[in-house]
Amino acid sequence: MKIESIWIKNWRSVKEERLQAQDLMVIIGQNNHGKSNLLSSILFFFGEIKHQDLDFYHGSTELFVEIQFGALDESDKTTFKKYLTSEEKIVVRKSAYLGGSFEYKGYIENPSEDWLQEANASAYTKRELASSLPFHPYIPESGRITKQDIIDAQNEYIRNNRENIEFAFELETTNFLGLKTVAKGIFGEVYFIPAVKEASDDFSSKDSSVFGKMYAEVVALMSEHNNDWKETKENLGRLFSTLNKKDHEGNENNERPQQLIDFEQELTDELTAWGAKVELEVNAPDIESVFKANTQVWIDDGVRTDIKRKGHGLQRALTVALIQVAAKKAFADAEAGGEQGNRKASNSRYFIFEEPELYLHPQAQRSLFDSFVALSESGSQVILCTHSSGLIDVERYKSIYIATKDNDIDGTKVKQCTENLFEGDSKKDFNLSYWINPDRGELFFASKVVLLEGATEKTVFPLLAKKLGVFRYEYTLIDCGSKDNIPLYVKLMNKFSIPYVAVYDRDHQIHKGPDAVAAADRSTKKIEDEIDANIGSSVVLENDIEEELGLPNGGSSKPYVALSYITSEGFSVTPQMEQKIRAIYDAGA
Structure with a gap:
């Protein structure tokens, strides 16, 4: 379930x-806004x-x-x-x-x-x-x-x-x-990995640890299918039965060790005045528990030691490896169940992670996120809180939960989107824009998002803002890939109530014919119709960024050319451009 x-x-x-739950739930938000409280x-x-x-x-x-x-x-x-x-x-x-x-x-x-x-x-x-x-x-x-x-x-x-x-x-x-x-x-098996924890805790053989739970399944399978294991259990049972007065059928045991018989008698003799007898009974140990209790995980990275002696990065990598094994196993189990006509489910497994990105470099974080996705698609539910944009996929916007706390009276609130925002071509265009802007997941952490038509604006605006002293690190600039993609991002910003400013070209260049101007106006109208004035605004460039900067028409490598131009000696920002840069970076807008 x-x-x-x-x-x-x-x-x-x-x-x-x-909250409306999803198979993958990624809880984000600023510090002290309640992410961990939602998880806890x-x-x-x-x-x-x-x-x-x-x-x-x-x-x-x-x-x-x-x-x-x-x-x-x-x-x-x-x-x-x-x-x-x-x-x-x-x-x-x-x-x-x-x-x-x-x-x-x-x-x-x-x-x-x-x-x-x-x-x-x-x-x-x-x-x-x-x-x-x-x-x-x-x-x-x-x-x-x-x-x-x-x-x-x-x-x-x-x-x-x-x-x-x-x-x-x-x-x-x-x-x-x-x-x-x-x-x-x-209600199901819970696998919880907190933010600050010794990796050795995750890899202990205790039933409460992630490794212990998974290892218990391996031991159970051995007990069920491995003939040597079964034989060992039977031999162990017979060995311990010879230590007791009666066998498992209640018959007298004639093979009982004399040492145990003598010890019992000595204790009984001391209790003669009480009229009591002592009888020792030895129970066979649970071999699965013995096996698990005596298992340790050692790591050989050139030097063979236990986990505690390794660096934090390797310790976290081991935990990630454990998650990835669980993901692959769960996915394989789900596929096997599908082939046999069974319900695709995880037997109610919930994987809960607090800041799983700790000590992991960006590439490892992306690999980890793929493991989370695989777990969620195999039938398990995955819930995590994070500060990393590497653990967010904008295409999976339904999985994103933004924790906010404007004041102590109202407490922590959550922004989420449960409906389908994009269909058909708009969905395809939105997904394709990932390849233009692979780090766009950062927008969910921004205090304000600047939506841009292309790479040139994304390249020059931050530098111009720094020249004017209005640059803000908490703002995120997104290259939407084209003017027609901007409404898609505006729609997403509106659903999550993320402040934004849409910056686009008017595209009324003198060389354009009536049809091209009319097409540009239709694109403009789509942007303006989508903007929610309570959340976002727009800044319009006269014709295009090159004209605003005074760059000559034509040429290639626009971002590089524009960057070279504004960093050249003698360049100064026009009053009109300065006004627009200040409007873009205005914290109150």
Whole structure:
């Protein structure tokens, strides 16, 4: 099953926020705006971290994280049968209270009729009353009617008459699944790698580590399919059975070592006054646990040592390698399942990463992102928070979650886009612009985005801004590839409420005919129609950048020529161009 939506209330900096989940969720935002708090709320729900009093938002005494799950397999539907909606989803809330206690509760579709509500089942156990109710065909024909008989009859009636019954979707009054605390892992396996952590922790053989969980699967497969392993387990079992008084069938063991018999007797003799006897029983160890507990990971990079003795970069690379192995394995399992006609799923696996880019160079970050994508496409869900544009793919804009916090009163809010923005040719054009501007993922981290027609503007504008003393590092310049691509980026900026300025050419050059001018005006109108004045603005260059700078027409290598021109001795910025550069870099615009 998979997370479909998340509702967070009063968790750390999050006053209240709802997220629509994706298979890949990349949480970004400025420092101290709540990225890690969004991530930790999910970890809290899964029981990976415990809440503390400091986790409650601004004096609140109760907090909760509520998750809706979908894509349930048959096993999930059986486990969570009570909570299954007509759309085959379940919704579960984990609440915590100031002082330390917490509880899980699920939502149930409760029939509006009292006689169909499970909570009232005990009121209808008298046969005379039960026989008068519509569910009477489903109660036992004779004998005493129990509460469970009534519940079974209610459920059977609901199954056969669902379309004629009114339901209220409400939080149950009892504990989820009737359990005081929900067993860890009941919603699926969680693999969490925090930002600051020893790689040796990830590679320990403990069941709580990422390596330990994956290694446990390997050991389980060995136990199931490896004949030598099976034989070893059987021999070990026989060896330990010879140490006990009776064998596994309850017969006297005549092969028991005399040393154990003598030791038992010596202890018994000392307890004569108590009338007690001592009997030692030796249990065979779980060979899987022994195997895992005695496994260590060593690295030979020219010098063979344990992980702790390696540099941070190599330590992080090992963790990345682990993720990539998990991605390939999950993808292979999903493909095998598809070939056999099974549901393409990950058996509910959630990979959660905090700043996975730490200690990794840009190329390694891009490789890591591909592994995250592979994991998400194999059926697992991947959730991460990051400061790196290398872990963002603009084409996957639905996977991007921007955390913002304008003030402490409203707390952390999230900007996300759940709809399809581009179709047909516009989608193709937007995706192709990646090759013009491969670092465009940076725009999601910018305080303002400058959308440009081409490479010349992107080359000269920063230098001119520095000459004028108005340059800002927090601004990102995007080469959209053409004037007609600018509206695509404007649409994206509007959806995420990212401030922007669209800079384009008027294209009314004197040599252009009426048709060319009309085409330019149509392109201009598309840009202006798309701009949301509450978020963005535009700056129009008279005809083109070359004319604005005073460059001669024609020629090649425009960015280089323009750069050479503005850095040449005697060049000065015209008042008109200075006004436009200042407008582009104006923080208040």
